[in-house]
Amino acid sequence: MFLRFLLTLVCGLGLSFSVAAATPSVLTTIKPLQLIAAAVLDGIAEPEVLLPPAASPHNYALRPSDRRQIAAADRLYWVGPELERFLQRLLDNQPAARRLDQIPGLTLRSYGDHPHATDHGHDHAAHSHDGHEHDDHDHAPGTLDPHIWLSTDNAQRIALWMAEDLGQLYPEHQQRLQHNAVQFSQRLEQLHTQLQQRLQPLTDKPYFVFHDAYGYLEDSIGIHPRGVFTLSVEVQPGARHTQALRQQLTAAGPSCVFREPQFPADRIATLSAGLPVRNAELDPLGIAVTPGPAGYEQLLNTLGTTLAECLEQL
Numbered sequence: 233m234f235l236r237f238l239l240t241l242v243c244g245l246g247l248s249f250s251v252a253a254a255t256p257s258v259l260t261t262i263k264p265l266q267l268i269a270a271a272v273l274d275g276i277a278e279p280e281v282l283l284p285p286a287a288s289p290h291n292y293a294l295r296p297s298d299r300r301q302i303a304a305a306d307r308l309y310w311v312g313p314e315l316e317r318f319l320q321r322l323l324d325n326q327p328a329a330r331r332l333d334q335i336p337g338l339t340l341r342s343y344g345d346h347p348h349a350t351d352h353g354h355d356h357a358a359h360s361h362d363g364h365e366h367d368d369h370d371h372a373p374g375t376l377d378p379h380i381w382l383s384t385d386n387a388q389r390i391a392l393w394m395a396e397d398l399g400q401l402y403p404e405h406q407q408r409l410q411h412n413a414v415q416f417s418q419r420l421e422q423l424h425t426q427l428q429q430r431l432q433p434l435t436d437k438p439y440f441v442f443h444d445a446y447g448y449l450e451d452s453i454g455i456h457p458r459g460v461f462t463l464s465v466e467v468q469p470g471a472r473h474t475q476a477l478r479q480q481l482t483a484a485g486p487s488c489v490f491r492e493p494q495f496p497a498d499r500i501a502t503l504s505a506g507l508p509v510r511n512a513e514l515d516p517l518g519i520a521v522t523p524g525p526a527g528y529e530q531l532l533n534t535l536g537t538t539l540a541e542c543l544e545q546l
């Protein structure tokens with residue numbers, strides 16, 4: 233009965249169900265892209281995200297429901313095959329897909345651009361010694377660093393580009409899309425300045441990460457990790473590997489070690505036992521962030537603030 237009432241109402245308003253059902257659906261692969269799209273679509277629509285919050289895009293396996301969601305999307309934003317390898321074949325025939333690592337004006341970086349990557353990072357020998365496949369992408373020197381969303385500069389480019397692109401889906405909202413993207417871009421300028429002011433006095437404080445994901449943020453601010461530890465989430469490191477990592481920590485003196493949400497805290501406690509090391513957690517995918525138009529700023533601000541809070545205490 234309610235349906236009939238609704239039908240009458242809708243028809244009475246001169247609309248039809250085909251119009252109602254044609255509300256475009258915007259899907260992104262990972263949450264950071266969803267957050268950027270949410271800022272652009274503020275007041276217009278709420279973009280959806282494909283991957284569950286804690287899933288790593290590097291080694292994700294598509295479920296049948298994911299394939300249905302992809303097929304139904306009017307837009308699908310993804311970074312590119314360096315990040316979402318699981319999508320590459322599927323998206324060749326998906327006209328709604330938009331690959332973001334190819335949009336004009338992005339700052340792209342390759343692994344191996346910086347001394348830290350060859351000096352200390354990417355301990356590939358020890359990595360394979362542990363007898364597991366890569367949990368993350370290879371980070372092989374010369375390949376694209378696919379964490380393109382982790383600088384305010386790139387996020388601004390992506391948002392402005394999305395506003396143009398979404399204008400085709402939402403022609404009646406073109407002005408609003410542009411306005412949202414410009415506002416977002418201005419807020420990110422401010423955020424970048426704030427983070428830079430806070431982090432620049434800390435550039436010589438040593439820190440270590442477990443995932444070479446922060447290069448875009450680090451390059452934009454001028455900080456760099458002393459090392460990138462390669463450790464498996466599943467497998468305990470061997471004695472030799474543990475010793476090598478402890479040697480790096482010892483040589484650095486008081487330092488910060490940043491784990492990520494998926495990484496067992498006790499593994500790091502063992503690694504740094506007895507050393508003057510502070511631990512904190514970085515969340516590059518925004519797992520803890522509430523989805524919405526302000527979510528991207530929250531993600532980046534939390535990253536920068538977490539880095540600063542730990543380094544300031546050294």
Ligand SMILES: [Zn+2]
Pocket residue numbers: 290368369379443444445
């Ligand atoms: Zn990564």
